Amino acid sequence: MFKTLRFVLALMLGALALPLFSDSFAGASSAPSPQCVVSLSPTATETLFAIGAGSQVQAVDTDSDYPTTGLPTKRINALNPSVEAILGICKSTSSHPSTKPDLVVISYDANSIQQKLTGLGVKVVFQDAATSVGNALGQIRQLGRLTGHVAKANALASSLRATITADMKSIPPHPTKKITVYYEVATHPYYSLTSQTFVGSLMKSLGLINIADADSTTADAGYPQLSAEYIISANPKLIFLDDSQTPANVAKRPGFSKVSAVENNNVIALNEDIASRWGPRLGLLMNQLTAVVESTLNEPKLWKK
Numbered sequence: 001m002f003k004t005l006r007f008v009l010a011l012m013l014g015a016l017a018l019p020l021f022s023d024s025f026a027g028a029s030s031a032p033s034p035q036c037v038v039s040l041s042p043t044a045t046e047t048l049f050a051i052g053a054g055s056q057v058q059a060v061d062t063d064s065d066y067p068t069t070g071l072p073t074k075r076i077n078a079l080n081p082s083v084e085a086i087l088g089i090c091k092s093t094s095s096h097p098s099t100k101p102d103l104v105v106i107s108y109d110a111n112s113i114q115q116k117l118t119g120l121g122v123k124v125v126f127q128d129a130a131t132s133v134g135n136a137l138g139q140i141r142q143l144g145r146l147t148g149h150v151a152k153a154n155a156l157a158s159s160l161r162a163t164i165t166a167d168m169k170s171i172p173p174h175p176t177k178k179i180t181v182y183y184e185v186a187t188h189p190y191y192s193l194t195s196q197t198f199v200g201s202l203m204k205s206l207g208l209i210n211i212a213d214a215d216s217t218t219a220d221a222g223y224p225q226l227s228a229e230y231i232i233s234a235n236p237k238l239i240f241l242d243d244s245q246t247p248a249n250v251a252k253r254p255g256f257s258k259v260s261a262v263e264n265n266n267v268i269a270l271n272e273d274i275a276s277r278w279g280p281r282l283g284l285l286m287n288q289l290t291a292v293v294e295s296t297l298n299e300p301k302l303w304k305k
Contacts, residue, residue, distance in 0.1 A: 033148030034102030034123075036090035039064065040078040041107035043279040044127055045071070047140050048105075050156055050280040053147040058101070059089045066273065066281075078106070081113045087120065103146060130198050130278035133164055140279065156280060163283035167290040168205050177303055179296055181208045182231055182261070184241040190226045197222040198278060202286060206293045211236050228255065235260050238296060240289075242272035264302060268292055 038059045039045040045064035048057050049071075059074035074089055076082070088099045096102075104117055104124045114124045125146065130136035137157040144153020181203060185191040192212040195204040200222065203210060211234040216224040232255045239250060239261040247267035251257050261267050270288065274281045296302065 034146070035093075035096045036101045036103075037147065038076065038086060038089060038101045038104045040076060040081060040113075041105050041127060042066070042273070043107060043277040044105040044139075044143065046277065046279040046281065047143050047153075047156075048147065051140070051144050051147070051149040051152040053143070053149050056147055058091060059086075078108075079110050081111055083111075083113065083116050083120070086113075086117065086122070105143070132198060132201065133161070133282075136198070136278040136282060137161055160280070160283050164202075164286045167286045170290060171206050171293055171297075174207055174297055177297055179208050179238060179293065180211055180234065180236045181238040181240065182211050182226075182234065182236040184239065184245070185223060187241075187245060190228065190231060191223055192226050194220070194222045194224065199275065199285075202289060206290060208238070208293065228253065232256060232259055237261055237264070237266060237302060238292065239267045240270055240275075240292075241267065242275060243269040244272060245269060260302075264299065266292075266296060266299075 034056055036058045037048065037053065037056045039048060039057055040061045042061065042064045045057065045060045046066050048054060049067050054067075054070055058072055059076055060071055061078035062075050063078065064071060076085060076089070086101065086104065090096065090099045090101050092099050100120075100122055102123065104113075104122055106114060106124060106126055107128060109115075109126065114126055117124050125142070127139045127142070130139065137160060140157045140160075141150075141153050144150045183193050183199065183203065185193055193200045193210075194212045194216045195201060195210045196213075196216075200210055200212075211231070212224050212226060214234075215226055215230055216222070237260045239259070241250065246269060247262070247265070250267050251262050256262050268288075270285070274285050
């Protein structure tokens, strides 16, 4: 849950959705491929290993946990990064005599680390939380260009785009079957997300009606805090939450036992890491969301007149 709350705070700095497939990060890099990369972003870590740049990564942040094998043992706290630690993190070799990294990837700028490292001659790339599918895929392509793995990065991005597009097309229009959804980002207090966020836009593309949309203001940056009373009165047919919670936990909350999603066993726990990252496993998240929507549409008891 701590990771989730931290993720909410990071996203609220400005992660509102662009059009679902708007592309970004165009252009190419002519610089030599970096021999020492530091990733202070779990999403970037997954991407770097997925595109074949894992051997170039010499340190990662403390939250990076995927892939489950092969990650470097050197760790840096991305919430409180030390300039001195980063400058001395790389193994000195004959071909790379400096201990300074060639490339540092961050997803938020704790301690103004970007400015500090840039001022010392270290290349820093800021890949903020994705705002659209196109933005997420653009970040993958960008890391491919920066590390010399363009072909693998483009192939991964194309595969993810194809998966997401196929999932969207697999759900037929269902104007008479209104599936309301509550997506729980954090508990106590209840933080949710709107259709203007990245994950919210994925749900909207599948025809889901997000209950958070009607109770959000511009000050929420797409991540409003909802009251238990509001969630209960909205009576969502679907509830998504991270896997630190369980459907049984939700059913025990005062008043939640009569919510449609709880009564009909449509409370779905999503893997917290997959649901909060926008890299190589994005297709898995979209697959799961799609499967849940398909199942819901085919539940006769929900649509009895």
